[in-house]
Amino acid sequence: MQVLQVQLEVGPDPAEVGRARRWARSRLVGSGIRDDEPLAETLILLISELVTNAVVHTGCPAVLRMLFGAAETAGTAGTVRVEVADTSCRPPQQRHAAGEDTGGRGLELVDGLADRWGWQPEGAGKQIWCEVDRGAPVVQVQMQAGTHGAGLHEPSPAVVTHPA
Numbered sequence: 001m002q003v004l005q006v007q008l009e010v011g012p013d014p015a016e017v018g019r020a021r022r023w024a025r026s027r028l029v030g031s032g033i034r035d036d037e038p039l040a041e042t043l044i045l046l047i048s049e050l051v052t053n054a055v056v057h058t059g060c061p062a063v064l065r066m067l068f069g070a071a072e073t074a075g076t077a078g079t080v081r082v083e084v085a086d087t088s089c090r091p092p093q094q095r096h097a098a099g100e101d102t103g104g105r106g107l108e109l110v111d112g113l114a115d116r117w118g119w120q121p122e123g124a125g126k127q128i129w130c131e132v133d134r135g136a137p138v139v140q141v142q143m144q145a146g147t148h149g150a151g152l153h154e155p156s157p158a159v160v161t162h163p164a
Contacts, residue, residue, distance in 0.1 A: 004031065007065040010084075012055050020051045020064050031068045033080075039134065042113050043080060046130050049106040050084040053128070058088035060125070079115075080132050087125040 008023050010016045024047045025035060033040050047064065054062035067081040094107040110117050114130035121127075 004068045005065060007063055010051055010055060010062045010064055012059050012061050014052070014056055016055055017048055017051050021048050024064070024066060027066055028080075031066075031080075033134075039080075039132065043082065043132060046110055046113055046132070047082055047084075049109050050082060050128055050130070053092065053106050054084045054086040057092075058086050058090065060087045062086040078134050080134060081129060082131075083127050083129040085122045085125060085127040087123070089121070089125055091126065092119055092128055 006027050008020060010020050021044055025040065025044055028040050028043060029035055033043070047066075051062060051064055054060070063083075063085045065081075065083040065085070067083070069078040069081065092107060094111070095105075096108065110130055113132075115133050117128070117130035119126055119128040
């Protein structure tokens with residue numbers, strides 16, 4: 001299987017999350033994923049959450065990688081893998097936000113939107129990754145008012161819809 005990998009170094013500043021989103025959006029378009037596709041919005045949300053976790057919760061620089069897998073068999077569209085590596089060896093901790101909490105939903109969103117996700121040690125730190133199958137139905141997320149730490153609006157659980 002052929003894989004195209006692109007990467008971006010991200011500084012330990014929450015303002016870097018917006019730059020990472022813009023960079024990722026342009027790379028998605030370059031890989032053949034249209035900007036208006038639900039898949040693009042899902043991937044941008046996943047990237048935003050993983051990069052935010054890395055820079056906000058660790059205070060360390062990070063590296064964002066996107067891997068675009070070629071189709072393994074005729075008729076399949078491949079997989080997009082997102083990896084965020086940082087230099088903190090502290091494992092990610094999934095929290096469960098309540099009602100009006102303004103944070104604590106990041107890994108819950110990743111768990112709900114990605115086809116697979118996990119983490120593993122990398123060098124002196126760790127890598128958190130997620131994968132989305134390009135041919136699979138995409139969860140559609142409507143954004144509503146309310147800000148997240150990096151300026152991203154959080155979806156309300158009531159408007160996350162799963163395809164039939």
